[in-house]
Amino acid sequence: xxxxxxKTNRTTITRHDERGSYDRESANSxxxxxxxxxxxxxxxxxxxxIPMTYARIGDEILLHGAVASxxxxxxxxxxxxxVCVTLLDGLVLAQSAFSHSxxxxxxxxxxxxxxxxxxxxxxxAFKAFLDHLVPGRWEDCRQPDAKETGATIVLSVPIxxxxxxxxxxxxxxxxxxxxxxYWTGVIPLELTPGSPIPDPLMEPGNAAPEYVRxxxxx
Amino acid sequence: xxxxxxKTNRTTITRHDERGSYDRESANSxxxxxxxxxxxxxxxxxxxxIPMTYARIGDEILLHGAVASxxxxxxxxxxxxxVCVTLLDGLVLAQSAFSHSxxxxxxxxxxxxxxxxxxxxxxxAFKAFLDHLVPGRWEDCRQPDAKETGATIVLSVPIxxxxxxxxxxxxxxxxxxxxxxYWTGVIPLELTPGSPIPDPLMEPGNAAPEYVRxxxxx
Numbered sequence: 510x511x512x513x514x515x516k517t518n519r520t521t522i523t524r525h526d527e528r529g530s531y532d533r534e535s536a537n538s539x540x541x542x543x544x545x546x547x548x549x550x551x552x553x554x555x556x557x558x559i560p561m562t563y564a565r566i567g568d569e570i571l572l573h574g575a576v577a578s579x580x581x582x583x584x585x586x587x588x589x590x591x592v593c594v595t596l597l598d599g600l601v602l603a604q605s606a607f608s609h610s611x612x613x614x615x616x617x618x619x620x621x622x623x624x625x626x627x628x629x630x631x632x633x634a635f636k637a638f639l640d641h642l643v644p645g646r647w648e649d650c651r652q653p654d655a656k657e658t659g660a661t662i663v664l665s666v667p668i669x670x671x672x673x674x675x676x677x678x679x680x681x682x683x684x685x686x687x688x689x690x691y692w693t694g695v696i697p698l699e700l701t702p703g704s705p706i707p708d709p710l711m712e713p714g715n716a717a718p719e720y721v722r723x724x725x726x727x
Numbered sequence: 728x729x730x731x732x733x734k735t736n737r738t739t740i741t742r743h744d745e746r747g748s749y750d751r752e753s754a755n756s757x758x759x760x761x762x763x764x765x766x767x768x769x770x771x772x773x774x775x776x777i778p779m780t781y782a783r784i785g786d787e788i789l790l791h792g793a794v795a796s797x798x799x800x801x802x803x804x805x806x807x808x809x810v811c812v813t814l815l816d817g818l819v820l821a822q823s824a825f826s827h828s829x830x831x832x833x834x835x836x837x838x839x840x841x842x843x844x845x846x847x848x849x850x851x852a853f854k855a856f857l858d859h860l861v862p863g864r865w866e867d868c869r870q871p872d873a874k875e876t877g878a879t880i881v882l883s884v885p886i887x888x889x890x891x892x893x894x895x896x897x898x899x900x901x902x903x904x905x906x907x908x909y910w911t912g913v914i915p916l917e918l919t920p921g922s923p924i925p926d927p928l929m930e931p932g933n934a935a936p937e938y939v940r941x942x943x944x945x
Contacts (some may be wrong), residue, residue: 549767549776560813651764693926703915
């Protein structure tokens with residue numbers, strides 16, 4: 510198993526290549542922290558991007574949706590996709606409008622999405638979806654039965670032909686713009702959990718478990 | 728100008744249609760709150776999704792990038808794209824694994840991205856990019872000169888053939904699963920700004936302006 514992602518024509522970073530890498534560990538950590546992937550594919554009506562939840566098992570991104578989904582029904586024979594996970598870390602305010610930027614971490618992955626049909630593999634994927642979003646939850650809810658498993662499409666995309674792009678740190682103004690006197694710096698941004706909101710249909714007196722009360726992204 | 732978005736084959740919502748709408752005001756408010764769009768298009772190597780910053784002027788989404796960008800160089804003659812903006816609002820924990828969900832708001836927009844070449848229109852776009860990310864900043868930095876304007880590609884995508892999808896509120900378990908005794912409810916999520924980090928290259932004693940100190944998404 511290669512440590513590094515595969516550099517091809519479409520994963521070669523041509524702009525701001527100082528931000529780019531092909532490091533599998535960086536890709537995995539971005540994928541593991543994110544919660545929504547944007548998945549792009551062709552349809553007869555043209556290119557389509559949809560947001561999807563996902564999980565990672567080893568070197569695969571797993572996606573899922575309803576069998577009844579129009580988009581996903583086209584994947585039975587495998588389909589080329591691009592999967593992008595982006596984390597927004599901050600707004601970068603520079604002296605010049607031109608040098609304004611964002612701090613972010615992103616992975617763009619290309620590959621063929623194929624159907625996962627094996628029952629046990631689908632269960633492992635369902636566990637991974639919950640573990641990814643809310644670690645500890647899988648053991649603390651009713652797990653999917655055969656009917657629910659059958660109603661759900663699971664797709665696998667290899668994390669192989671992929672690249673990572675990261676911008677971090679302060680603004681980078683051109684020398685001539687330093688000293689123009691504007692305030693410059695970074696406004697950090699973070700996706701933060703609020704206080705859990707109990708379901709009105711739940712029996713009263715059921716306290717939120719620790720994995721909910723102390724919820725935090727990795 | 729139509730109040731509602733255009734319902735076509737590819738914008739018709741077939742799954743969870745109770746979450747869908749074609750309401751332009753909802754679309755605009757999601758687009759205005761978001762900061763990163765995921766843009767999908769075809770290349771000779773297959774479907775590609777990249778994250779981009781953007782702005783909205785009226786019924787158009789504006790995108791920008793460097794003239795030197797490989798991806799954007801293919802847009803000179805107009806190119807079909809799908810632009811998706813997704814806001815994540817919470818994790819929905821249900822009694823059954825199958826009924827777990829996310830609270831989110833998303834817009835998926837289809838159309839042809841065309842180049843904005845007029846100098847004044849490009850300046851208006853640059854102002855919109857900054858106003859969108861940091862209201863108040865455009866007047867408080869050095870605005871783009873002719874060289875910077877020339878080095879930047881601006882693309883316009885009509886907000887027309889588009890749909891909105893929103894999930895909010897508590898979990899929706901099947902009747903038979905209510906009373907299984909697990910904690911159920913929502914973990915709200917919000918993108919929150921941290922304390923501004925001053926640029927080490929800025930002259931000392933330059934206090935952060937109010938629009939930075941009180942930064943907040945709409």
